[in-house]
Amino acid sequence: xxxxxxWAALAFVVFFIAYRPSEAASIVSTILSGIGDVxxxxxxxxxxxxx
Numbered sequence: 001x002x003x004x005x006x007w008a009a010l011a012f013v014v015f016f017i018a019y020r021p022s023e024a025a026s027i028v029s030t031i032l033s034g035i036g037d038v039x040x041x042x043x044x045x046x047x048x049x050x051x
Contacts, residue, residue: 017024
């Protein structure tokens with residue numbers, strides 16, 4: 001069962017990208033934007049420690 005879950009998730013991702021590419025791109029863009037915001041906040045925090 002533990003080996004089946006990653007393969008099922010991968011199959012879902014491939015299916016989603018193949019049949020809904022614009023929605024998949026939007027989700028990836030949103031995720032990357034969130035990661036960028038977290039990185040920016042972390043950078044601002046570290047920078048403020050040394051001011």
